Amino acid sequence: MGVERTARHLRAIFTGMKYLFIGPRLTIMYPDEIEELPESYRGMIEYDWDSCIKCSLCAMVCPADAMKMYVSKEESEREGKVVKRPGINYTRCVFCGFCVDICPTNSLRFTGVHDVAYYTYEEQIYTPQEFSKGVPKPIYDREPKKVKAILDEKRGIVYEPSGRS
Amino acid sequence: MNIIDLLFQPYIFIPLVFPGLIAAFVLLLIIIWLERKIAAKVQLRYGPLYVLKPLGGVIQTIADLLRYLFQEPIIPKDVDKVAFLLTPVFLFGLAYLPLVIIPISPTYYAFRSDLSLLIALALATLAPIFTLIMGWASNNKFSLIGSVREGYLVTSYEMPIFLSALSMAVLYNSLDLVEIAEAQRKIWGVFLNPVAAANMLVLIYMSTSKFPFEIPEAESEIVAGPYTEYSGIIYGLVMGASYIKLYVLSLIYSILFLGGWNPSPSPDPLISGGVLFLKAFILVAFGAFLRAVYPRFRIDQAVNIGWRIAFPLSLLSILISLILILGGVSFGS
Numbered sequence: 001m002g003v004e005r006t007a008r009h010l011r012a013i014f015t016g017m018k019y020l021f022i023g024p025r026l027t028i029m030y031p032d033e034i035e036e037l038p039e040s041y042r043g044m045i046e047y048d049w050d051s052c053i054k055c056s057l058c059a060m061v062c063p064a065d066a067m068k069m070y071v072s073k074e075e076s077e078r079e080g081k082v083v084k085r086p087g088i089n090y091t092r093c094v095f096c097g098f099c100v101d102i103c104p105t106n107s108l109r110f111t112g113v114h115d116v117a118y119y120t121y122e123e124q125i126y127t128p129q130e131f132s133k134g135v136p137k138p139i140y141d142r143e144p145k146k147v148k149a150i151l152d153e154k155r156g157i158v159y160e161p162s163g164r165s
Numbered sequence: 166m167n168i169i170d171l172l173f174q175p176y177i178f179i180p181l182v183f184p185g186l187i188a189a190f191v192l193l194l195i196i197i198w199l200e201r202k203i204a205a206k207v208q209l210r211y212g213p214l215y216v217l218k219p220l221g222g223v224i225q226t227i228a229d230l231l232r233y234l235f236q237e238p239i240i241p242k243d244v245d246k247v248a249f250l251l252t253p254v255f256l257f258g259l260a261y262l263p264l265v266i267i268p269i270s271p272t273y274y275a276f277r278s279d280l281s282l283l284i285a286l287a288l289a290t291l292a293p294i295f296t297l298i299m300g301w302a303s304n305n306k307f308s309l310i311g312s313v314r315e316g317y318l319v320t321s322y323e324m325p326i327f328l329s330a331l332s333m334a335v336l337y338n339s340l341d342l343v344e345i346a347e348a349q350r351k352i353w354g355v356f357l358n359p360v361a362a363a364n365m366l367v368l369i370y371m372s373t374s375k376f377p378f379e380i381p382e383a384e385s386e387i388v389a390g391p392y393t394e395y396s397g398i399i400y401g402l403v404m405g406a407s408y409i410k411l412y413v414l415s416l417i418y419s420i421l422f423l424g425g426w427n428p429s430p431s432p433d434p435l436i437s438g439g440v441l442f443l444k445a446f447i448l449v450a451f452g453a454f455l456r457a458v459y460p461r462f463r464i465d466q467a468v469n470i471g472w473r474i475a476f477p478l479s480l481l482s483i484l485i486s487l488i489l490i491l492g493g494v495s496f497g498s
Contacts, residue, residue, distance in 0.1 A: 002474075012458050012459070013455075013458055016207050016454065016457055016458035019206065019207045019208075019209070020203060020207050020454065020457075023206065023207070023209060024209060025206070025209055025210065025211060026209045026210070027209075027211050156209075
C-alpha cells in the first residue's frame with residue numbers, strides 16, 4: 001500500500017522531470033512567427049464596390065446584426081431611388097461567414113487578416129465607403145516568419161517554417 | 166581595521182552578505198523567476214521571457230519588485246493596524262534569522278554553539294505564530310481560515326521535523342552544525358539514514374507550504390490565505406518570507422544530510438560556502454518544481470500525512486540511528 005503510493009509519487013515526479021528536461025514547447029512566438037492560415041480561414045471581410053448588386057441579403061442573413069445597409073446618397077440621387085450598400089460593425093461580427101456564403105456575386109470575401117487592434121469602438125464600425133477600401137494591414141515591428149503547424153506523433157504540435165511567405 | 170576588513174569578519178559577513186541577507190535576497194529574486202520558468206517548461210510553455218530576453222527574462226522578478234514598491238499599500242479600515250503592519254516584518258525577520266547561525270566552512274561562522282542545530286530549528290519554527298496573528302489581525306474570513314489551516318499544519322509537521330533532525334544529531338553525537346558537517350567527510354547522512362532524509366525533505370516542503378501542501382494559501386479556495394489583505398511591498402515581504410524559510414531549512418537540511426560543504430576542494434569560506442549554497446539551491450529549486458507536478462492536498466490529508474506517516478517515520482529514523490550506533494557506526498567524541 002505505502003510502497004505503491006510512494007512509487008506513484010515518484011512516477012509523477014519523474015514525468016514532470018521528463019517534461020522539464022526533454023519535453024517540447026508548444027508556444028508559437030506570435031509577433032515574430034505567424035501561423036500560416038488555411039485557404040478557407042474566416043478573417044476580416046473585404047467588400048467589392050463594383051460587383052455588389054445591393055440585394056441586402058447579407059444584412060438579412062447576419063445573425064449578429066453586424067452587417068447593416070446604409071443609404072448611399074450619391075447613388076440614390078443619381079438613380080432616383082433608394083440605394084443601399086452594406087457596412088460592417090466588427091464589434092458585433094462573429095465571423096460566421098453567412099454573408100460571404102449568401103452573397104450572389106461574391107462581392108464579400110474572407111481575407112486572412114485577423115490581428116488588428118483598434119483604439120475606439122467607433123473605428124470598428126465600417127461604412128460602405130470604408131468597407132470597400134479593403135481590410136487594414138496588421139503592423140509588425142519586424143517582418144514575421146511564417147510557420148505551419150505539423151502534428152508529430154511523438155512531439156505533438158511542431159511548428160515548421162513554411163515555404164510560402 | 167578598515168571597513169573592508171570589517172565586512173569580511175564572519176560576524177558581519179555571514180548575517181549580512183553570505184549566506185545572509187544579500188545572498189537570500191538574490192536567491193529570492195532568482196527562485197521566483199525559476200519557479201515560473203520550471204512550471205512553464207513542464208506545461209510546454211516559455212514562461213517570463215521578454216524582460217531581458219537573451220537570458221530568458223531573468224530580471225522579471227526585479228520588474229515585479231519595482232511594481233510592488235510603487236504600488237499603494239492599502240490598509241483596510243477594520244484591521245488591527247499595529248499587528249497588521251508589524252507581523253510581515255517579524256515574519257520576514259524570523260524567517261531570515263536562523264541564517265546567522267549557519268556555518269559556511271569548518272572555520273568560518275558567525276558564532277559557534279554546542280546547540281546550534283537546536284537554535285536554528287527553534288528560530289525557524291517561530292514564524293507560524295505570526296501567520297496566526299496575521300490572520301486574526303486582517304479581520305477577513307479568508308485570512309482567518311488560512312491562518313487556522315497553517316495552525317493545523319504546524320501541529321502536524323513541527324514534531325516530526327524536529328525528531329528527524331534530532332535523529333541525525335543522535336547519530337553524529339553532536340548538536341553543533343560545524344561538527345555535524347565535518348562528521349560527513351566520508352559518507353553523507355542521507356545514505357546513513359535515508360528514512361530521516363526523505364521524511365524531513367517532505368516536511369520541509371510542508372512547513373513552507375510548497376505545492377502538495379500549499380494549503381494555507383490555497384489560491385483557488387481562499388484567495389491568498391493569511392496574506393489576502395496585504396498589498397504593495399508588504400505583500401512582497403510576506404511572500405518572500407516563505408521562500409526565505411525554505412532557503413534556511415534547505416541549508417540546515419544540506420548540513421544535516423547532504424554533507425554540508427563536503428566535498429569541498431578547499432576550506433576557503435567562499436568555495437565551501439558555494440558548495441553548501443548550491444546544495445540548498447537545488448533543494449529550493451526542487452520545491453519550486455513540485456508546483457508543476459502536484460495538485461493540492463486537502464487539509465485532512467495533509468494532517469493525516471503528518472501524524473500517521475511522518476510521525477511514525479521520524480520515530481523509525483531515531484531507531485535506525487540507534488541501531489547504527491549499536492552496530493558500530495560512531496562519529497566524533
